[in-house]
Amino acid sequence: MCRIGAIKSKNYIQPKTALQLMRSQQKGHDNSGFAMVMQDLGGVFEKYKGLPILSMACTDDGIKIAEDILHKEGFARVFQWAPQVFPREGLKIEPMPNYVFQVYQLPKLYKYAPESEKEELLVEMRLKIRKALDELDEGFIYSFWPDVVTLKEIGDPSDIGEYFDLWSENKDFSAKIISAQCRQNTNYDIVRYAAHPFFLQGYTAMANGENTFYEKNKNFQKNLYKGYLGFESDSQCFLYTLHYVHKVLNWPLIYYKHTITPLSFDEIDKREDNAVLSKIRSSLANLEINGPNTIIGVLPDGSVFNCCDSKKLRPVVVGKNKDTVIITSEVSGLNDVMPERNWEDDIYTHEREMIYVNNDLEVQRWHQ
Amino acid sequence: MASVKVNDLAKDDLSWRIDYDSSRCTMCGSCVSSCPFGAIHSKVEKRRKVVSEDITPNPKIIFQTVPVISQTIDEYMFCRGCGVCERVCPNEAIRPVRNSDARFGMRYRGALADPFKRGGRSNLETDGRTLDKIKVGRISQMTDPSLDAQRHTFDILSPFGRTLPAGEIPFSISEDGKLKFSGDAPPVNWIYPIIIGDMSIGALSWRVWEAIAIATAYLNEECSIPIRMCSGEGGVPQRLLKSRFLKYTILQIASGHFGWNRIINAMPEMVEDPAGVLIKIGQGAKPGDGGLLQAKKVARHIQEIRGVPKADLLSPPNHQGLYSIEESVQKMFLSLNSAFKFNVPVAIKVAASSTSVSVYNNLLRDPYNIVGGFFLDGIDGGTAAAHEISLDHTGHPAISKLRDCYHAAVHQGKQNQIPLWAAGGLGKTGNLASDAFKMICLGANGVFSGKLIIQLAGCLGNDQGKCNACNTGLCPVGICTQNPLLVKRLDVDKVAENIVNYFLSVDQEMKKLLAPIGNSTLPVGRSDALISTDKNVADRLNIQYAC
Ligand code: SF4
Ligand code: SF4
Numbered sequence: 001m002c003r004i005g006a007i008k009s010k011n012y013i014q015p016k017t018a019l020q021l022m023r024s025q026q027k028g029h030d031n032s033g034f035a036m037v038m039q040d041l042g043g044v045f046e047k048y049k050g051l052p053i054l055s056m057a058c059t060d061d062g063i064k065i066a067e068d069i070l071h072k073e074g075f076a077r078v079f080q081w082a083p084q085v086f087p088r089e090g091l092k093i094e095p096m097p098n099y100v101f102q103v104y105q106l107p108k109l110y111k112y113a114p115e116s117e118k119e120e121l122l123v124e125m126r127l128k129i130r131k132a133l134d135e136l137d138e139g140f141i142y143s144f145w146p147d148v149v150t151l152k153e154i155g156d157p158s159d160i161g162e163y164f165d166l167w168s169e170n171k172d173f174s175a176k177i178i179s180a181q182c183r184q185n186t187n188y189d190i191v192r193y194a195a196h197p198f199f200l201q202g203y204t205a206m207a208n209g210e211n212t213f214y215e216k217n218k219n220f221q222k223n224l225y226k227g228y229l230g231f232e233s234d235s236q237c238f239l240y241t242l243h244y245v246h247k248v249l250n251w252p253l254i255y256y257k258h259t260i261t262p263l264s265f266d267e268i269d270k271r272e273d274n275a276v277l278s279k280i281r282s283s284l285a286n287l288e289i290n291g292p293n294t295i296i297g298v299l300p301d302g303s304v305f306n307c308c309d310s311k312k313l314r315p316v317v318v319g320k321n322k323d324t325v326i327i328t329s330e331v332s333g334l335n336d337v338m339p340e341r342n343w344e345d346d347i348y349t350h351e352r353e354m355i356y357v358n359n360d361l362e363v364q365r366w367h368q
Numbered sequence: 369m370a371s372v373k374v375n376d377l378a379k380d381d382l383s384w385r386i387d388y389d390s391s392r393c394t395m396c397g398s399c400v401s402s403c404p405f406g407a408i409h410s411k412v413e414k415r416r417k418v419v420s421e422d423i424t425p426n427p428k429i430i431f432q433t434v435p436v437i438s439q440t441i442d443e444y445m446f447c448r449g450c451g452v453c454e455r456v457c458p459n460e461a462i463r464p465v466r467n468s469d470a471r472f473g474m475r476y477r478g479a480l481a482d483p484f485k486r487g488g489r490s491n492l493e494t495d496g497r498t499l500d501k502i503k504v505g506r507i508s509q510m511t512d513p514s515l516d517a518q519r520h521t522f523d524i525l526s527p528f529g530r531t532l533p534a535g536e537i538p539f540s541i542s543e544d545g546k547l548k549f550s551g552d553a554p555p556v557n558w559i560y561p562i563i564i565g566d567m568s569i570g571a572l573s574w575r576v577w578e579a580i581a582i583a584t585a586y587l588n589e590e591c592s593i594p595i596r597m598c599s600g601e602g603g604v605p606q607r608l609l610k611s612r613f614l615k616y617t618i619l620q621i622a623s624g625h626f627g628w629n630r631i632i633n634a635m636p637e638m639v640e641d642p643a644g645v646l647i648k649i650g651q652g653a654k655p656g657d658g659g660l661l662q663a664k665k666v667a668r669h670i671q672e673i674r675g676v677p678k679a680d681l682l683s684p685p686n687h688q689g690l691y692s693i694e695e696s697v698q699k700m701f702l703s704l705n706s707a708f709k710f711n712v713p714v715a716i717k718v719a720a721s722s723t724s725v726s727v728y729n730n731l732l733r734d735p736y737n738i739v740g741g742f743f744l745d746g747i748d749g750g751t752a753a754a755h756e757i758s759l760d761h762t763g764h765p766a767i768s769k770l771r772d773c774y775h776a777a778v779h780q781g782k783q784n785q786i787p788l789w790a791a792g793g794l795g796k797t798g799n800l801a802s803d804a805f806k807m808i809c810l811g812a813n814g815v816f817s818g819k820l821i822i823q824l825a826g827c828l829g830n831d832q833g834k835c836n837a838c839n840t841g842l843c844p845v846g847i848c849t850q851n852p853l854l855v856k857r858l859d860v861d862k863v864a865e866n867i868v869n870y871f872l873s874v875d876q877e878m879k880k881l882l883a884p885i886g887n888s889t890l891p892v893g894r895s896d897a898l899i900s901t902d903k904n905v906a907d908r909l910n911i912q913y914a915c
Contacts, residue, residue, distance in 0.1 A: 209512070210511045210512040212508070212512050212885065212886050212887060212894075213887075213891075213894065214896070215893065215894055215895065215896045216891075216892065216893050216894055219778045219783065219893060220778075220781070220783060220784075222781070223778075223780070223781025224781065244534075248535070249534055249535060250541075251539070251541075251547060252541065252545050252546065252547065254546075255547060264521070264523045265523060265525055265558055273546065273547075275549040276539065276546075276547045276548070276549045278556075278558075279532075279537050279539075279549060279553060280534070280537075280547075282527055282529075282531045282556050282558075282784075283531050283532055283533060283534040283537060283784075284534050285527075285531075285784050285892070286783060286784055286892075286893070288889060290886060290887045290888060290889060290891075291512070291886070292512050292513060292886070310888070311515075311520075311888070313512075313513055
């Protein structure tokens with residue numbers, strides 16, 4: 001079982017907090033990886049807020065492949081940063097030669113293009129680079145989006161922290177939202193792409209559990225949008241459904257829950273909005289999930305949410321203090337990272353609710 | 369020397385021989401009077417006996433005339449092996465025995481220059497069923513806990529009706545940030561994933577029909593299992609049309625349009641909409657053939673319901689005036705949908721064939737969003753009457769075509785938009801739940817089954833040539849007949865009870881299959897839950913091979 005967690009804070013926080021959150025929940029699993037998405041960046045990236053950042057792990061040739069593709073399209077690199085690495089004998093980690101975080105200027109042609117066109121371009125670029133890297137086996141691209149960096153690594157989370165010097169208070173590398181997971185996927189061979197969190201067009205999602213409707217979800221999603229691909233992990237489906245419902249269909253967030261875990265027909269019948277709910281249930285039957293899952297997501301505007309499968313078969317807890325909210329798999333993580341909080345205010349999301357954290361760190365409980 | 373009549377029909381040619389023990393027979397006559405086919409009769413036989421009346425042997429020959437039961441040897445009145453005589457005999461004096469050397473079909477054709485017709489069962493089992501080579505192989509344990517079938521609540525329903533893609537549903541966002549449904553969308557009824565298949569009231573006796581209707585109503589109203597029955601071609605009793613139970617009935621219109629004028633005339637008096645309309649293009653038991661109701665079964669009430677005289681009622685093999693898929697869509701749109709004011713889903717049923725996928729592909733592109741379901745009927749389906757040659761030698765198993773159709777929908781990204789329902793021998797081995805479950809995992813939204821229902825009503829036939837006399841109007845248990853004496857043999861309440869009980873078990877069994885795979889809703893298209901122990905089946909259906 002994966003351990004996942006999202007930290008949303010008013011202040012910039014370092015990956016250290018995420019590592020600590022994960023390590024305290026580490027008991028009983030295989031320490032096979034650590035991955036995180038950082039959003040609303042501080043440190044060296046703070047002044048590039050509107051510009052897309054390329055996050056890759058690749059070979060030397062991999063860098064060249066990506067840069068060539070972007071240059072050809074008219075992107076201009078304005079900044080790059082790479083974490084300093086500290087290799088040492090005995091670290092349980094399988095690093096790639098390069099970890100690339102590059103900030104780009106959009107092609108001039110797009111200066112006056114509508115936002116949606118720019119967003120599509122960024123997805124297209126990422127897919128193109130991904131395809132090229134895959135063909136030659138030269139690396140992995142995780143995200144290409146403003147104000148977002150992604151790091152995924154195979155190995156022991158503590159050692160990964162040491163290797164990248166993430167345990168230090170490095171103010172260069174910080175963010176107000178960090179979503180993290182420890183442990184690699186179990187369903188298949190270890191594949192870097194399969195590590196949560198997953199990212200697409202400003203949406204981040206990760207899940208703890210197993211998607212028993214994976215095949216059904218995947219078969220349907222494949223045809224919905226060009227960015228729905230990969231499917232290295234059954235949990236990617238949760239991200240794609242989130243993106244589809246919220247971004248493509250432009251439905252309010254609560255309908256994400258109604259889509260993945262629809263109310264039973266009996267309950268729908270009793271509701272005033274039964275016309276809406278039954279239509280959703282009919283049309284998006286293939287996006288339903290049947291658990292066991294808990295899903296944590298981050299929306300493009302920086303709000304964070306959590307919901308579970310309809311049987312609540314996976315644990316999750318939400319804790320907060322005055323300037324930080326954490327949603328994570330197990331309370332031990334919260335106790336470690338946020339010992340001073342009032343634990344009586346902790347929320348254990350139930351099967352029919354959604355926890356929504358807005359940008360004022362207000363925690364809302366929405367009943368489905 | 370008397371000539372040897374080798375070309376005459378002989379007992380040895382028949383499929384069944386009567387095994388009769390005169391020493392046990394009390395000559396009560398029950399067997400003869402209960403055999404509707406006249407396949408046995410009483411007669412007298414002359415017996416020669418050597419007896420001795422003295423203490424020392426003093427042989428004396430006496431001749432006696434004894435009454436016996438004898439088998440009729442005749443092209444029409446031959447024994448069907450139904451076993452009714454055996455059931456009624458108080459002394460176990462008589463029973464039919466299968467004759468493995470039979471060649472009756474050949475003799476019949478040779479004598480009568482007429483294709484052999486019989487009840488709707490394939491009697492040419494060349495291989496085991498594909499469904500039986502598939503198992504539910506994914507058992508949830510540690511990663512995705514299994515459920516408790518006894519305590520968990522399950523949501524076992526399937527759509528009947530056209531589903532719009534999410535982006536096309538007329539939703540707007542209201543001030544309170546909620547979605548609002550404003551506009552029209554095709555009707556979708558959520559029903560139990562097993563429909564009682566379309567068996568017409570001409571083919572079945574009114575008593576079975578009534579029993580099925582009672583069972584359906586009971587299952588809906590007392591057991592909360594929203595099962596639907598389909599009427600089959602041939603009209604519906606006015607009483608049902610005007611009753612509130614019509615909402616559980618799917619009305620069928622087939623190529624003969626029998627009874628449709630009666631249905632249309634009853635519309636102003638209908639208090640409920642029917643559960644749906646099913647346009648039958650073809651059926652699995654006799655692909656390429658139309659319905660076949662012989663005059664002997666067209667009793668007075670059938671004439672009344674169908675609005676026809678007493679004559680052979682042969683539905684044409686195609687819908688006259690319907691020559692393309694596009695046209696079928698238009699007709700559905702123009703006629704039946706508008707007739708019921710677009711409140712009732714209209715689906716079509718075709719026989720599974722090599723062209724099923726093209727039809728389904730085309731329907732998926734239907735511009736009016738009007739096709740409410742695609743019913744695929746494979747071989748092994750069918751009741752009533754058909755030509756033997758159709759039963760044994762035409763058609764396609766539904767299972768691989770269902771899979772192909774599902775894949776075609778997936779390919780177009782339109783799965784679930786036109787619900788897929790499939791049938792053809794489902795429940796044939798007695799377990800409908802497992803068959804249905806496997807079909808659903810392969811992509812069906814639901815299944816329909818007919819023959820199993822008449823088995824529950826007491827049908828004695830099987831796929832090894834037992835009985836199958838449904839075409840004769842002489843069904844020995846009162847199912848496929850309109851003969852008042854035979855119909856009386858059927859106990860309506862008992863049949864309804866059997867059907868209800870069977871579905872209650874099926875519902876339990878569905879849960880017993882859902883629980884281990886960790887699903888509380890139907891696993892449509894979840895073929896990862898299945899394995900096959902046959903490599904060819906696994907490859908063909910794209911499921912995991914296990915050995
Ligand atoms: S088995 Fe059936 S058909 Fe044959 S003699 Fe007995 S009752 Fe008649
Ligand atoms: S018992 Fe009746 S329904 Fe069954 S096979 Fe015989 S004739 Fe047909």
